[in-house]
Amino acid sequence: MIWFAVIAALIVVVTVWYVARPLARPTLPDSMEHRDQLQQLRERLLVQLNELDVEEGDRNIDADVVSDERRRLEAELARTLRELETLGGGKKKRKAKAESRRAWVIGLVTLGVLLPLCSAGLYALGQRQTLTYLFNPQASATGSIPPQALEMVARLEKRLEEQPDDAAGWLRLGRAYGVMGRQEAAEAAYARAYKLMPDDPEVVAEYASFLYNTDPQNTGGPVFTLFSKLLKLDPQNQDAMWFLGLAAFQKGDYKQALGYWEPLQKALPAGSNEAEHLSRIVSKTREKMGKK
Template identity: 40%
Template sequence: MMIFWGAVAAMVLLALAFILPPLLGRGRESAMARETLNAAIYRARLRELEMDRENGQLSPERFDEAKKELAREFLMDTEAAPTPPPAPTGRGRWVAAAVALFIPLMAVGLYWQWGGWELIGAKQPQASDIQQQQLAIEQMVARLAKRLEEQPDDPKGWLMLGKSYMVMERYEEAARAYEKAYELIGDDPDLLADYAEALAFVQGDRLAGKPEALLKKALEKDPHHPKALWLSGIAAFQEGRFEEAIERWRALLSLLPPESRDAQVVRQLLARAEGHVEEVQDKASEPAEKAAIEVEVTLDPKLAERVEPDDTLFVFARAAEGPRVPLAVVRKKASDLPLHVTLDDSMAMVPSLRLSRFPKVMVEAHISKSGQAVPQSGDIKGRVGPIEVRGLTSVQVTLDQVVP
């Protein structure tokens, strides 16, 4: 059912990809820019809820309630967004009619997906109808992909395919489609932001590495690009660069209507980032007790065949609550296993974010085929925690999980 309505959303995007650009041009206050920002805010807040659930801060029941409420808020924002004005031509009038037709379809899909179908009072489609329509949409996208294999020099086609895969949650395929579009189009800010978002989903919602590099290019081309400002702020926040996140989100806030829901969400995130800055400053001014963690890292024998001696091994500690940037990190080779290493303040990536500044941490290890710190599919990882940081602590980490 969720796939079907995602496919309906794909139809909307496929239609909008053709009909809106002539109307919207590059205006950042356009309805499309607002919808893009709404979607980015929705995804980020949903990921935050999921992290709270995984960390035990939200019960499954409370998570479901919060998720439904978030979806309703997103729908209200979507319905409140202004419809782009039609151009004074026959095509423009047709465009307005198409927008009026397809946008409500997406709204209905969102209501049903999140359990609010009774609010509309419509009868649910039969399962056979859903399956047939789902199959029809998937076949349409498959035909587009097939055509692009035969005629690859079609940048608009690759963009359309990338957007379709995104709403169908096929993120790796979306990233590949955007990569093809990038090869043909180059440093277009809209494309760079979409490409970065797709790669972030592939990386488990992390923007470090190539996604952030793409966002930097987007902002070099257009310093006021809403989605690039939003995502680059998230990237900085994830890595503990709170002052940079504040700078990005303040720039974004200046582009939004002051009383809008978007502006309210951005102000909330700004408050969180500013709170982290104050917390870091307060902790930096306090004398810190020395802290160190002795870590013994071993590999599950069942996974030994997956590991090459030259694979990169990362061992690091993160705050159990707070910034995601590692507080201490060591880089070795898989051939060094089993490994005994001590993590301490001298290994901090950011001077103000040290092991001794946080009461509880997670200790993790990660074997990387690519040499990148961000786990990729097929990499092997393990972790323990949260553990209290008091003086000298000893833990054992077993590498026993394969990244899906």
């Protein structure tokens, strides 16, 4: 929640700066001496521009130099004329007052309307990030876990103590522990969910995938049993077909591996990276089988 407060404070600072800027703007001097100085500068600039025209007509000076010098003199003359106009006073002062009132109105609207809306939006964004951490199995676990996620995990743990037969709750807790890097706790939570719902394809799939990702080199034991069961529960499950083909390949049973991979190859979208990758594997497997 600290960063919410920081962003809100920044919004307040920007608003105060916008409101106070017209008040802090220095007033131009309105003395006769300054006016006389500007008028004298105006006359000198006009004389220099006239002399520049004469020299250009006589071709006593390079054309590029004349062009650059004219732009400089004209820019300085324009600035001088603007300052002289500003010293006129009345109209400019009324305009400055109107700008000041508009700044105050904008500031009040920002503080009274935009700040609460921004705060609510930032809070909702933070909650969405928390939900992503907990309930999206594909979410990456880079960076630190936000405090809201830890609080939700604690509440889920407490609820499961009171309702230990909630298989869906144990499944969510396993996902959360996996995101947090608590592998042993995640495996225990998945095991509880599987014990409560051993024939649920979602539970079996997530439990099997977790075990495989924890130790990709191990294609036997419980992970093999789970993927075999998953394929029976869901004969079109692509993860199960891939894993069981891999397990057979590692045992040297290339025919059985192709029995899983060839149907999977047909099920994958044509031209996809997965299909092309599997096609290369299938080709190599056929070569190996031909050499046996």
